[in-house]
Amino acid sequence: GQQLNQSPQSMFIQEGEDVSMNCTSSSIFNTWLWYKQDPGEGPVLLIALYKAGELTSNGRLTAQFGITRKDSFLNISASIPSDVGIYFCAGQNTGNQFYFGTGTSLTVIP
């Protein structure tokens, strides 16, 4: 199957700091999605990107669809304790399947 490499695997940051994580693929995607998962819950959609080069914000979150269509990044500004969780990228190609990254675990230290 498709491999999505997500980095970093984990992050420990101080409250108020900015966070950046990214996702790369060996093949082209038409859609990139970013999800957050809290313990014991299903992933919740944060941002969806549909076009190469697109930059989209959702509050303190900003995500970009890479020009090559093989990568995407997610930034979180001014982190707060409730940002703690696991962040997943997901990509969809011309087929019907979504492929997920392995996740970035974020810990925010108050």
Add this chain to the structure above:
Amino acid sequence: NAGVTQTPKFQVLKTGQSMTLQCAQDMNHEYMSWYRQDPGMGLRLIHYSVGAGITDQGEVPNGYNVSRSTTEDFPLRLLSAAPSQTSVYFCASSRDRGFGYEQYFGPGTRLTVT
């Protein structure tokens, strides 16, 4: 509007037993899918459906069956459970199979096979 619901939330099976994980959505979504989530591996697609009566295999379909008799329901069947199927299972739905329609996930079913 309940979104995507899954039952049960937890299940313990013995090797060789069969069971069905239920998934339902009330958003009139055409596309539904099942994923399993294992530690350090992200989510992997098991089966998906682009509409009632249509199903297809994902990355890891072996040991699982699905059917889609209605738009709302998409059950996942384990025919003969194995310890390798111990995992957290998520059902998801989205409006359309077309490009870029976001998936919404259920709360998950945590399955242990002993």
